[in-house]
Amino acid sequence: MPRTREFIAESERSPDHTHVLLVTTGSVASIKAPLIVKELLRYKNVKVEVVSTKSSLTFFDAKDVEEAGSRVWTDHDEWSDSYKIGDxxxxxxxxxxxxxxxVAPCSANTLAKIAGGFCDNLVTSxxxxxxxxxxTYIFPAMNTLMYEHPLTSEHLRVVRDVVRYNVVGPIGKNLACGDAGLGAMTEWRDIVKIVVEKYQLQSIVT
Structure with a gap:
């Protein structure tokens, strides 16, 4: 099946802009994606694209991201039967x-895939x-016992020390599943703040 749209970096990049790629994965914290996009686009010369796993779209509507001024890319957009070398x-x-x-949120599943070098979807590729x-910033988000699982600490070690990503969080709070403990994604405003401070972004005056 042919793809309905195409993305070419050369034509999409602007020299005076900061290009922020938000990746969402299968955690309920993906519900914050439209808020992150909307807030980032309040700053001058910022472009945002969103890449989502299928499961993350359980928790937010891609139309909300589009209405905020961005686009959501999924596995469906990656390959087509008509692909040819050079496309x-x-x-x-x-x-x-x-x-x-x-990567906000980064689920236990995607964390394990990153640590293992998997490339089985658009996000991991x-x-x-x-x-x-x-x-690259990783914001873990998962149930407390998933976070406390011994493999999680090993995956985080690989992501930090081998892959050299920045890991921020998780934080402790009442989780969506009803448990209380460590495992929630860093507050979405603090995620935006990382980008704002790193690139010294200026708010759009309205």
Missing amino acids: PILHIELRRWADIVL LLRALSPSTP
């Missing part, structure tokens, strides 16, 4: 476009293809 490859074009990558020089 743009979405995960490569997106990594060429990005100045900074935020994109992350595997990233330049080591691209600032």
Whole structure:
């Protein structure tokens, strides 16, 4: 089936802009994606694209992101039966476009895939293809017992010490599942603040 849209980094990048790639994965904290996009776009010279796993779209409506001024890219946009050598490859074009990558939220499943080097969807292919020089932030979000599982600490070690991503959080709070404890995603405003401070972004005067 042919793709309905295409993304070319060269034509999408602007020299005077900060290009923020927000990645959402299968955690209920994905519900915050439209808020993150909307807030980032309150700043001057910022462009935002969103890349989502299928399961993360359980928790937010892509139309809300589009209405905020961005686009959501999924596995459906990656390959088509009509692909031929030389055609743009979405995960490569997106990594060429990005100045900074935020994986918010990063589920236990995606964390394990990153640590293991998996490339089985658009998100993990994109992350595997990233330049080591691209600032990348991981915001874990999962149930407390999933976070306390011994494999999680090992995956986080690999992500920090081998892959060299920045890991922020999780935080403790009452979780969506009803449990209380460590495992919630960093507050979405604090995620935006990281980008604002790193690039010294200026708010749009209204």
